[in-house]
Amino acid sequence: MNTRAAHQVVVIGGGYAGALAANRLRQRDDVRVTLVNPRPAFVDRIRLHQYAAGTGEATVDYGTLLDEEVRLVVDSATRVDTAARRVELASGGALDYDYVIYAVGSTSAVPSAVPGAAEHTVSLGELESARELRAALDGLPLDAPVTVVGGGLTGVEIAAELAERGRRGIALVCGGTLAPSLGVPGRRYTAKWLARHEVEVVEADPVTEVRPDAVVLAGGTVRASALTVWTAGFAVPGLAAASGLRTDDLGRLLTDETLTSLDDPRVVAAGDAAAPSGQPLRMSCQAAGPLGAQAADTVLSRIAGVEPAAIDQAFVGSCVSLGRAAGLRQFARKDDTALTLYFGGRLGAAYKELTCGLGVGKIRKEARKPGSVIWLKGGRRGAVPPVTTP
Structure with missing residues (x-):
């Protein structure tokens, strides 16, 4: 019989x-794991463009994804009270924790x-906005101008x-x-595909209104646009700043190379909202999975009383879809520079x-x-500064 005290970990x-x-x-x-998420289903974000266009779905039942011992709480975290070790929820409740994994995306x-x-x-950054876009498109004639x-x-x-x-x-x-993340030949291929399908590409004249x-x-050009879709740039939720934790200019949680918050060793970050050493990885599904695995490994190392490893x-x-019948696979060096x-x-x-x-x-x-997923290494290594668990 297991008589060890349970360690409470809240994943946000x-x-x-x-x-x-x-x-x-x-x-x-x-380890008792509670996953806090504002939606009852997993959002497969890399398929949101398909969902908006009506060519695919973008949600997955958590029942098919999570270990049966992971508790799912459908709610939004509003504050991490690091002094009391509690995650406050929009519903008015709170969750006690020994460790938090901050993965707000x-x-x-x-x-x-x-x-x-x-x-x-x-x-197009959230399921709700993709749903709004889908509804707007359904009401537009096929020849209506879209920007x-x-x-x-x-x-x-x-x-x-x-x-x-x-x-x-x-x-x-x-x-x-x-497509600045692609190499020159890949950009040329993408531009030709778009031209063949009558998509006008405007490169050097940004939108000002x-x-x-x-x-x-x-x-100064005014272009008719019955529907305007904004995909320029990403932001992160403000939970870290609201919790008194240091962030970078975009709001990502500042961590060391073990993904541990610079302010609290019980808070570990993962995914798009993490800024290890102030040098975050590219926001992407490709980076998020390994960062999630390494954040979990950091927490497990601290529970075991050993020094966690630096991220590696x-x-x-990159991969980009060009409709359902074409796509592009761009190769890159391990440091994410395009070939x-x-x-x-x-x-x-x-x-x-x-x-x-x-x-x-x-x-x-x-x-x-659990523990079986592996990933490609060698693109980023860093020194591990000492962090003492209080």
């Missing part, structure tokens, strides 16, 4: 990092400095998805270079689909066998 956020971390913590039978950033952007655009603001991979994917569905009059306003029926560009993970490149090597077409689409499946598949794998 049930995305790629949080869900995987919650499952991985179950390597010890004396990211959301879309619509800048207040652009007049009309907050009032007249729809974003996608942001030339990163999210902007490319939603523009491509809509074009493949037969929409015309789509403009992709990049505000700079199209959004009106109900138009966008205004920096050069690498990138392998000239890529492949596209149907093979690129198949690889993208495989990658999407792996995001959820790794969470399920951890539920079946």
